[in-house]
Amino acid sequence: MRLVSHEHxxxxxxxxxxxxxxxxxxxRHIVLVITLILVVIAATAGGAYLxxxxxxxxxxxxxxxxxxxxxxxxxxxxxxxxxxxxPDPLANPTLPATPQVNPALAALEDAxxxxxxxxxxxxxxxxxxxxxxxxxxxxxxxxxDYRLALRAHGRYSDEEAFFTWQVQTLKTPDAHLNxxxxxxxxxxSCPPPPDGLxxxxxxxxxxxxxxxxxxxxxxxxxxxRYARGLNHxxxxxxxxxxPKAQIDLEYAVALTRPLRALGIGSAFIPQAYAAxxxxxAKDGQVQAGRNVWLNGERVAPNAPILQSRLAIPTDxxxxxxxxxxxxxxxxxxxxxxxxxxNGR
Amino acid sequence: MSRRQMxxxxxxxxxxxxxxxALGLAHQTGWPMALFHSRRSAAPGAFxxxxxxxxxxxxxxxxKVLLDHKLDNIMPWVCSVGAAVAAADYNNDGFVDxxxxxxxxxxPCHLFRNNGDGTFTDVAHAAGVADLNREGGVMDAVWGDxxxxxxxxxxxxxxxxxxxxxxxxxDGTFTDxTEASGTGDPGNGNAAIWxxxxxxxxxxxxIGNYFPPVDLWHLKTTRIMQDDFERARxxxxxVLYRNNGNGTFTNVAPQLGVDDPxxxxxxxxxxxxxxxxxxxxxxxxxxxxxIFKNNGDGTFTNIxxxxxxxxxRKGMNVDFAxxxxxxxxxxxxxxxxxxxxxxxxxYLWHNNGDGTFADHAPMLGVDDGGWSWGAKFVDLDNDxxxxxxxxxxxxxxxxHSYWFELGTMATTxxxxxxxxxxxxxxxxxxxxxxxxxxxxxxxxSRYVDIAEEAGLADLYDGRGLCIAxxxxxxxxxxxxxxxxxxxxxxxxxxxxxxxxxxLRLIGTDQSNRDAIGARVTVIAGGRRWVKWVDPGSGFASQxxxxxxxxxxxxxxxxxxxxxxxxxxxxxxxxLEVDRYHTLMEGxxxx
Numbered sequence: 001m002r003l004v005s006h007e008h009x010x011x012x013x014x015x016x017x018x019x020x021x022x023x024x025x026x027x028r029h030i031v032l033v034i035t036l037i038l039v040v041i042a043a044t045a046g047g048a049y050l051x052x053x054x055x056x057x058x059x060x061x062x063x064x065x066x067x068x069x070x071x072x073x074x075x076x077x078x079x080x081x082x083x084x085x086x087p088d089p090l091a092n093p094t095l096p097a098t099p100q101v102n103p104a105l106a107a108l109e110d111a112x113x114x115x116x117x118x119x120x121x122x123x124x125x126x127x128x129x130x131x132x133x134x135x136x137x138x139x140x141x142x143x144x145d146y147r148l149a150l151r152a153h154g155r156y157s158d159e160e161a162f163f164t165w166q167v168q169t170l171k172t173p174d175a176h177l178n179x180x181x182x183x184x185x186x187x188x189s190c191p192p193p194p195d196g197l198x199x200x201x202x203x204x205x206x207x208x209x210x211x212x213x214x215x216x217x218x219x220x221x222x223x224x225r226y227a228r229g230l231n232h233x234x235x236x237x238x239x240x241x242x243p244k245a246q247i248d249l250e251y252a253v254a255l256t257r258p259l260r261a262l263g264i265g266s267a268f269i270p271q272a273y274a275a276x277x278x279x280x281a282k283d284g285q286v287q288a289g290r291n292v293w294l295n296g297e298r299v300a301p302n303a304p305i306l307q308s309r310l311a312i313p314t315d316x317x318x319x320x321x322x323x324x325x326x327x328x329x330x331x332x333x334x335x336x337x338x339x340x341x342n343g344r
Numbered sequence: 345m346s347r348r349q350m351x352x353x354x355x356x357x358x359x360x361x362x363x364x365x366a367l368g369l370a371h372q373t374g375w376p377m378a379l380f381h382s383r384r385s386a387a388p389g390a391f392x393x394x395x396x397x398x399x400x401x402x403x404x405x406x407x408k409v410l411l412d413h414k415l416d417n418i419m420p421w422v423c424s425v426g427a428a429v430a431a432a433d434y435n436n437d438g439f440v441d442x443x444x445x446x447x448x449x450x451x452p453c454h455l456f457r458n459n460g461d462g463t464f465t466d467v468a469h470a471a472g473v474a475d476l477n478r479e480g481g482v483m484d485a486v487w488g489d490x491x492x493x494x495x496x497x498x499x500x501x502x503x504x505x506x507x508x509x510x511x512x513x514x515d516g517t518f519t520d521x522t523e524a525s526g527t528g529d530p531g532n533g534n535a536a537i538w539x540x541x542x543x544x545x546x547x548x549x550x551i552g553n554y555f556p557p558v559d560l561w562h563l564k565t566t567r568i569m570q571d572d573f574e575r576a577r578x579x580x581x582x583v584l585y586r587n588n589g590n591g592t593f594t595n596v597a598p599q600l601g602v603d604d605p606x607x608x609x610x611x612x613x614x615x616x617x618x619x620x621x622x623x624x625x626x627x628x629x630x631x632x633x634x635i636f637k638n639n640g641d642g643t644f645t646n647i648x649x650x651x652x653x654x655x656x657r658k659g660m661n662v663d664f665a666x667x668x669x670x671x672x673x674x675x676x677x678x679x680x681x682x683x684x685x686x687x688x689x690x691y692l693w694h695n696n697g698d699g700t701f702a703d704h705a706p707m708l709g710v711d712d713g714g715w716s717w718g719a720k721f722v723d724l725d726n727d728x729x730x731x732x733x734x735x736x737x738x739x740x741x742x743x744h745s746y747w748f749e750l751g752t753m754a755t756t757x758x759x760x761x762x763x764x765x766x767x768x769x770x771x772x773x774x775x776x777x778x779x780x781x782x783x784x785x786x787x788x789s790r791y792v793d794i795a796e797e798a799g800l801a802d803l804y805d806g807r808g809l810c811i812a813x814x815x816x817x818x819x820x821x822x823x824x825x826x827x828x829x830x831x832x833x834x835x836x837x838x839x840x841x842x843x844x845x846x847l848r849l850i851g852t853d854q855s856n857r858d859a860i861g862a863r864v865t866v867i868a869g870g871r872r873w874v875k876w877v878d879p880g881s882g883f884a885s886q887x888x889x890x891x892x893x894x895x896x897x898x899x900x901x902x903x904x905x906x907x908x909x910x911x912x913x914x915x916x917x918x919l920e921v922d923r924y925h926t927l928m929e930g931x932x933x934x
């Protein structure tokens with residue numbers, strides 16, 4: 001059959017016929033050459049991959065004190081924050097008909113407030129949320145829930161008024177922290193960029209001032225570090241805030257180690273790396289920014305916030321205020337539950 | 345396989361590999377698109393502007409005001425306006441003349457009479473309009489025939505001294521009738537326009553005031569600045585002088601609700617809503633621009649919040665043009681762009697035709713004008729497409745920039761910015777200085793800036809921009825008033841000279857004689873152009889009121905419709921192109 005075929009082929013090409021021994025040798029040579037070519041290709045591809053693959057340089061992060069506690073990180077109540085709220089709060093017979101400032105009822109009132117707002121009873125829901133915060137003023141979760149509810153309904157002045165009052169009455173780092181976050185929320189009330197830049201900047205200035213107070217007494221407060229770093233990150237580049245953003249966010253990334261060691265939560269970790277990388281990207285240091293994100297990927301594999309950044313072509317990572325990363329008009333999510341939540 | 349076949353197949357394979365490689369490379373580098381774009385970019389040399397101020401005899405230098413020494417820390421800021429220019433044929437010899445301001449104490453203003461041979465002679469002293477800076481400082485000027493005698497009169501806006509109205513004596517001289525006319529608003533104005541808001545055939549005056557009404561040379565307080573960088577409403581109140589028809593005027597701004605207290609740097613008027621009435625647009629510094637709709641019954645309605653979004657920008661100039669031929673004017677407004685500090689972007693308000701406007705400037709590529717001042721639409725090559733010229737630059741001084749200090753002050757809560765004492769000293773700092781003007785030219789769906797290659801290359805601090813065809817060749821020139829710097833005249837000499845039609849309108853009956861507000865629609869080659877006779881819009885400037893329609897290669901006009909200020913509509917016969925025509929209301933239709 002092969003011979004017939006060969007004859008047929010030779011008939012077409014008009015070459016001289018060859019013997020079966022020569023034919024086998026020829027095939028052996030062909031197979032050998034193909035194998036060699038495949039080996040060379042594989043070696044070249046492997047070498048190219050080794051040469052061109054993304055190289056992750058370790059980050060030069062600041063040293064943080066060893067044996068930091070959850071309280072040092074500003075998350076003393078993290079285990080409480082992680083507990084699920086009472087289910088079906090509106091059907092709970094212990095829920096008072098009117099909000100009461102009672103520490104024992106705070107979790108239930110927090111849950112009830114959220115449920116009422118979902119049902120459209122906005123003012124009543126807010127009242128329960130407020131009562132929960134008043135009942136447990138050192139509980140960041142309740143404050144966070146109340147503040148986010150106010151933010152969701154554009155009640156920025158209520159936010160500022162309430163948390164200003166808390167600062168005046170409590171004078172605690174957490175009160176200052178909540179007020180700092182309220183100022184960030186209030187930026188949503190400014191005209192959208194490129195208008196309203198002074199409005200935003202003045203609120204950021206106020207927010208930074210509050211965070212300075214927190215960090216003066218709790219230098220390892222990871223929420224305050226991150227929030228202050230983010231504040232600095234959003235300023236127009238020539239106003240000189242990027243180096244300050246870098247310092248705070250590098251420290252915040254460094255603090256993720258004790259955070260992980262304490263097993264508090266993982267949702268914040270990719271956010272920290274994303275923000276630190278954004279500092280460099282906004283400054284035009286594209287490779288440095290990507291390196292931070294790649295480091296983040298090692299710690300938090302498949303985190304969408306890091307993957308989305310790494311997918312951006314490097315020529316689009318430019319130092320423009322209007323860019324996709326931390327540009328003017330990109331709203332900041334002040335939901336601090338990422339500090340005690342798991343997931344990404 | 346023969347050797348020949350083998351060679352052929354090898355060759356084919358090589359070509360294939362090469363093509364694939366080239367395609368891959370092209371994809372990676374994007375060079376085919378770059379090639380495509382380079383072909384579409386502005387043709388170098390298509391526009392040629394030559395600065396000829398010395399040759400033309402208009403080479404003068406503006407002198408700045410020097411205010412009360414209590415403002416020394418920010419004197420470069422507060423004395424940064426006043427360079428103005430206004431065009432009109434004041435002696436009716438058929439050639440447009442130019443008034444040019446100076447603002448320094450006792451410094452003369454200039455009236456450049458057009459000699460008709462490409463040169464000008466300064467006749468301000470003989471005409472009686474030179475010595476205007478004995479008190480206060482000149483900021484703006486606008487020509488208008490308020491008494492409908494066919495001779496342009498001159499209104500001069502000043503700081504801290506009464507504005508001045510000069511009646512044209514029809515013999516090359518002027519008489520100051522400020523006191524008798526009651527038009528001597530003593531505020532600190534920066535803008536004025538003549539327009540007939542109540543359509544009685546008499547030109548009225550609208551004045552945009554900037555600082556609150558204080559004597560800037562003798563301050564009792566330093567709390568004279570804006571009280572906010574984005575929402576300031578503590579400026580001087582604007583004035584609307586109604587022409588009483590007997591040589592006197594009455595300020596009716598308060599009763600009509602147009603005495604806006606924003607920091608107005610420019611005012612403009614045009615028929616924004618295609619109602620036949622002239623509406624007001626106020627370009628306000630440090631906050632919201634304003635739009636007042638003319639109700640057609642002598643009153644206005646503030647429709648700002650309905651018409652445009654919230655605006656915290658630094659409005660400095662307003663000009664109008666219908667870019668799409670739909671009869672609804674677009675609006676160009678100057679603001680500030682300084683990358684790294686404040687990227688506001690200029691507005692190009694596209695007229696939606698429904699009472700609202702949308703900013704198309706970023707989409708069209710005309711938003712970055714630097715620290716923009718005078719800006720005008722103009723068809724420099726008469727191809728039928730309007731260009732946009734933007735002057736810019738605030739303070740050009742030493743190498744250190746004031747931007748950081750300014751930004752720090754503006755963003756620090758609690759600083760009373762209204763008090764000039766709280767401002768950091770400017771010393772010899774620059775602030776968006778040494779900026780090159782923009783010449784935005786349409787290329788496809790966007791505009792590109794070709795200022796430098798077109799010859800608009802100076803780095804002066806431009807303020808008033810006047811567009812006027814001083815040699816009647818149908819090609820408009822640029823008269824540029826620079827702050828504290830030389831006045832420039834850019835002769836327009838495009839490579840391609842297209843056909844054009846020039847119109848000078850004269851109103852009669854219930855229309856003002858200057859025909860300010862008249863709308864002309866020209867249809868040629870299936871295309872439609874719409875223009876309005878302008879009241880003097882544009883920062884510290886007033887352009888030649890004659891209308892020039894660029895026709896490209898077209899030599900025949902299908903229709904010319906004139907809607908006069910009093911509402912009369914006339915259709916002109918097919919006019920000869922490449923020349924000016926004077927059309928008088930009531931005598932147009934063939």
